[in-house]
Amino acid sequence: MPSLDEYAEAITGALLSAGFKSGALPMLVLEAGRALVDDAGSLIGTVLANKRLADGRRATILDFGVNLLFTSFWYDHHISPTREFSTVTEPTVLYGPLCMNIDMLRESIPLPLLAPGHHVLVHKVGAYNMSQWQQFINLRPNVVLIDQGGQAHLIRAAETLEYLQQLELVPPHLQ
Structure with missing residues (x-):
């Protein structure tokens, strides 16, 4: 992947050599969200269970799924244990907790x-993931900021059923 400077040079160089009249260059607008903020976010999850699939593959079920990692439909995110384990690995299917066929984070890792x-x-879930979180089956979790000094700060509290229910209104004649 090119650096931002290399990317800008390639685009502006092409525009400058395209023959536009002096002072009539088009306005260039970039949406560089992923390149700027993807590194700023990570998702930590917990293993809920393991099982063997009918074809013999190992499956691991996590406490998050496509409800929190919607971009897994088109990105193979780098996923790793948070600490060192055995160097012996096995191709593993990663599933979320939604109990639906679509809740597969990785087909083989x-x-x-x-x-x-x-x-x-x-790793690298800072772009587009939080804005796509769904309340489907599971509530959305805490969001924690880890500052440059290594201190953790809660910046968004986990949702609760009470929080969600306070938004619901029942007409008096249905109560």
Whole structure:
């Protein structure tokens, strides 16, 4: 992937050599969200269970799925254990907790055996993931900022059922 400077040079160089009259260059607008903020976000999840699929593959079920990682439909995010385990890995199917066929985060990823309670880290999810979170089956979790000094700060509280219900209105004649 080119650096931002290389990207800008390629675009502006092409525009400057395209023959536009002096002072009549078109306005260039870029939406560079992923390049600027993808590194700023990570998702930490917990292993809920493991099972063998009918074809013999290992499947690991996590406490998050496409409800929190919608971009997994088109990106193979880098996912790794949060600590070192065995160097022996096995192709693993990663599923979320939604109990639906579409809730597959990765069809095959080499991972060591992770036990329930172990944690995984999904790298580079700062672009577009939080804005696409869904409340489908599971509520949205806490969002924590880790500052440059390594201190953790809660910047968005996890949703609760009470929070969601306070938004619901029932007409008096239906109460």
